[in-house]
Amino acid sequence: MIKKSAVQTSYGCCDTEYARGRGAMPSIANMLGLIEKVGSPFITVHQDRCALVRNRHADCLRCAGVCTSGCIHYDEQAEQLVITPELCIGCGTCATVCPTCCLEAHHPNDTEMIERCRTAARATGGTITIACGTRLSQAAGLYDTDKVVRVECLGRVEESVLTLMQSEGANIVLVHGQCAECEHRCGWNMLQTVLETEKTLLEAWRQPLNVRVSAKLPAATRRATDEAFDKSKRQAFEESGKDAARVGGVLADFAVSEITGAEFSPQKTKNYVKVMADGTLPHFLPDRRERLLDALATFGDPDDVMIDTRLWGHVIIDTEKCQSCRMCAAFCPTGALRKFGEDEGEGSEFGVEHYPGDCVKCHSCEKICPADAITISEEVFARELFAGATDAYYMKPVPVKRGQAHTIWKLQQTMCLTDQVYER
Missing domain, CATH: 3.40.1360 (Dna Topoisomerase Vi A Subunit; Chain: A, domain 2)
Structure with missing residues (x-):
């Protein structure tokens, strides 16, 4: 169940911020079913980019916090996310706030x-x-x-x-x-x-x-006042036509679904995203981020200052707390956190490296970390967004590797603090 706490949102768009407790989020299947309902002629949904689809412990719902029409709504009484697609007006505000560009606005894109x-x-x-x-x-x-x-x-x-x-x-x-x-x-x-x-x-x-x-x-x-009068009328018709097209597109979709009895679904639900060879989910860096960085680059080098914006964060990992699971890199939507090396026991060098320029401040890594070893700094150095410099966090070997032939046996030895545990 999705819980709520009385905290002012950073966008000032509603009175509360969504605070989710671990183990209380919807299942991935449920979230897939929910988020795809937002899809319409106004919005394209890229479900594999949604932080909550990628991991149910992620902390987001920014779209619900800024939705202007109630299309994406948090029901306090039922304590659940509610999607009412026919309320969407196509304003695109949800696409603006979405850190991973899971939601893509149209008219215009x-x-x-x-x-x-x-x-x-x-x-x-x-x-x-x-x-x-x-x-x-x-x-x-x-x-x-x-x-x-x-x-x-x-x-x-x-x-x-x-x-x-x-x-x-x-x-x-x-x-x-x-x-x-x-x-x-x-x-x-x-x-x-x-x-x-x-x-x-x-x-x-x-x-x-x-x-x-x-x-x-x-x-x-x-x-221009010297233009023929018919252009004014033509413009009025053009404006009316655009409005009619926007509304008609949505009404047609829902009319068909009502007549046929089939639920409106603007796009097929994809199968679960497949894990890549390195054990991570596929990454996607929003085009908007690349476009923004390219535009800033035309201004030359920035001052050597730290900036605090809604766009970037700096991941800090406490390696003493870290359990070396590297789930942060597995679920990072953009690849700002990436694995390096392999855990091959004592003496092996492995861990996670962080590139702030690719971070979209979704806070997924911070919320899914089982050891609470990750914090997100709100400030980043402006020059680091272009320098390509990364922070490397070296991790300790995992005492018992999961998914191996003798995992249960080794775990029992570790739990019992003795090697006098045998298997047959």
Whole structure:
């Protein structure tokens, strides 16, 4: 069962933070069944990246903490995660907060959003306006669609797009609606966290933050007054068509499922992820992280400072407590923790190495460690994100290797503190 504690979330999107106790999480099969329900024309679910699918002891549910519509919801009474896919509005806030990119937003997806931003920058001479759908609906027909990037909610905006566009010389204006009264205001809170991270990063790279938030569309986005009247009508139709397509796609999926009696499933549930040759689950580094680091690299070397953001963490392993199981590396979603060497008894060198640049601060390693030997530092050195330097943690040989022919016999000798235990 998923437990809750009264702790303010770091995103300020809800009143509590999800705290899970070991042995209380859903089984992998149950979590697979839950998370796949989020899939829709708005969201693609990559289940093998979800921290809770990879290991039931992981501590996440960030998506439930920021969901703006109640699609992903924690039921306090039943103490369980509830997925109601028909409530999804396609805002993409859950995809912004997901550290492993298990959830991928569409309409627009990242590639489309970047291209639309570049189109807007060309049309305005360097200004990119990203606006929430509610505000644009109110201004339908008054702005040039080529000069504005529409998102359902500003919670869709994340650091890699902001940094990339600024590295290309653009100024960014984020236009919001009545967020204080909006029922989806969690997206606004997520945006504030993203902007705080962006400011921290650019300060470390000695760059100005060319992003401002506004309640009004910039004058540069205004539709030219000398254009024919029919373009205004055509634009209104285009906006209506986009809205209808977004809603129609979801309604069609659910209508078919209701008529046929089959549960809506936008994608097949994959078989359990196979373990690789080194005993770890497959790794995936989100494209957003690579895009962000590439954009930052264009600014040159950062100051030799430590930065505290939502994006990276530094893994610290207490080798005295460590049981040398290396489960942290086995379940690390990105490969920021990797095994080296093999335990071949006394004198062998083996352990785990950590590369902070690939860490997404999912905290999986910290939560699944059976010996509580891992802590995550919130701060990382900015230069370590590019240097390729790793921390190597050398581990002690395991007294009794598991899964061997004489494992039970050796364990009994260890437990009884004597070698006078025999097998037949």
